[in-house]
Amino acid sequence: MKHSKQIFAxxxxxxxxxxxxxxxxxxxxxxxxxxxxxxxxxxxxxSVTGNAISSVEPNLVNISFGVEVQEKTAKDALASNSxxxxxxxxxxxQVGITDAEIGTSQFNIYPVYNYYQEKDTGKNVQELIGxxxxxxxxxxxxxxxxxxxxxxxAVDAGVNRVDSVYFSLSPDVASKxxxxxxxxxxxxxxxxxxxxxxxxxxxIIGVKAISLSEFSIPYPMPMYDMAYSEGAAKxxxxxxxxxxxxxxxxxxNVVFLIxxx
Numbered sequence: 001m002k003h004s005k006q007i008f009a010x011x012x013x014x015x016x017x018x019x020x021x022x023x024x025x026x027x028x029x030x031x032x033x034x035x036x037x038x039x040x041x042x043x044x045x046x047s048v049t050g051n052a053i054s055s056v057e058p059n060l061v062n063i064s065f066g067v068e069v070q071e072k073t074a075k076d077a078l079a080s081n082s083x084x085x086x087x088x089x090x091x092x093x094q095v096g097i098t099d100a101e102i103g104t105s106q107f108n109i110y111p112v113y114n115y116y117q118e119k120d121t122g123k124n125v126q127e128l129i130g131x132x133x134x135x136x137x138x139x140x141x142x143x144x145x146x147x148x149x150x151x152x153x154a155v156d157a158g159v160n161r162v163d164s165v166y167f168s169l170s171p172d173v174a175s176k177x178x179x180x181x182x183x184x185x186x187x188x189x190x191x192x193x194x195x196x197x198x199x200x201x202x203x204i205i206g207v208k209a210i211s212l213s214e215f216s217i218p219y220p221m222p223m224y225d226m227a228y229s230e231g232a233a234k235x236x237x238x239x240x241x242x243x244x245x246x247x248x249x250x251x252x253n254v255v256f257l258i259x260x261x
Contacts, residue, residue, distance in 0.1 A: 044258045045208055046197065050189025052181040053249040058167035061144050064105060065154055065162040066136035074109060074131040081133040084158035088137075091157035095149045097139055106136035136163065142170060169246070178215045181250045186210075189254040197258060206257035213251045 067084045071077035089102065114127045139150060144167075151162060169177070193204055 043208070044202070045255050046193050046258050047253065047255045048189045048193045048196070049251055049253050050185040050187070050192065051249065051251045052184035052188060053247055054177060054181060055245045055247050056169065056173075056177060057245050058169055059142055059144070059173055060168045060170045061139075061141060061147055062164075062166050062168060063139040063141075063147070063150060063162075064136060064164050065151070065159045066106070066134065067158055068132060068134045068161050070112060070130050070132040072130045074111075074133075077131040077133040078109065081135050085135050085137075087157040088154050088159055091153040092139060092150055095146050095153055096143060097141060097146075097150065101139055101141045103138050103140070104135070105138040106134065108132075108134045134161075136161070167246070169248075174215075177248055178250065181215070181248065182212070182252070185250055185252045186254065189252055190256075193254070193256050193258075201261050202258045203261050204256045205259040207254060208257050209255040211253045213253075215248070215250050 067081055067088065069077055069080045069084065071080055092102070110132060111128055112130045112132050114129045115124065116127070117124050141150075143150075147165065151165070155162070190204070197203060
């Protein structure tokens with residue numbers, strides 16, 4: 001009986017030690033967890049979006065036109081197309097267009113078929129009737145005053161397809177405009193923030209973050225689109241082409257640090 005009491009006392013002692021050690025092991029964990037918990041930020045901020053827009057006159061014109069011919073053989077179609085395109089290139093160069101301003105945008109050669117149904121058998125027949133060659137070039141130039149002469153000279157030389165004429169900005173002009181608008185957008189954001197903070201008796205004391213949006217230029221819209229048939233009459237008057245100003249814009253988002261006055 002005495003032996004049993006001793007065993008029971010040992011068990012109680014072990015349990016007490018275990019509980020005590022368990023309690024001790026929890027304390028550091030709790031302390032560590034409290035230490036890594038970040039304090040809430042006391043920064044006061046205001047987030048503002050600034051905008052800037054400018055209406056600019058395009059200084060670059062893109063003209064897309066070419067020659068389409070059809071002959072019985074691919075060789076004849078290619079030869080006929082090449083002859084006409086050489087005349088077209090010569091004509092546009094006479095207006096002052098250089099090789100650097102001319103580029104081939106599309107060249108195709110493909111067979112042309114005639115489809116019909118035989119009366120006797122009712123069978124659908126595919127008959128090769130020739131080959132068509134299409135050669136489209138693109139002229140990109142800052143000589144906006146020569147647009148009518150370029151088109152009319154090319155048509156007189158053999159162009160029978162004028163796809164489009166549209167206006168845009170040259171890379172140099174676009175880059176300078178982007179820098180100017182960016183500065184204006186940031187100043188616009190600052191002005192908005194100051195206006196909003198004034199009645200609250202707060203002021204800007206710094207900048208926490210800034211993000212820039214993409215420089216936005218409207219997609220160039222074709223100003224001229226037509227095709228000439230073989231026997232189309234050509235007017236002696238120059239082709240009228242007019243450009244219009246383009247609205248270019250950009251925006252920034254600025255997060256300002258603020259403090260009381």
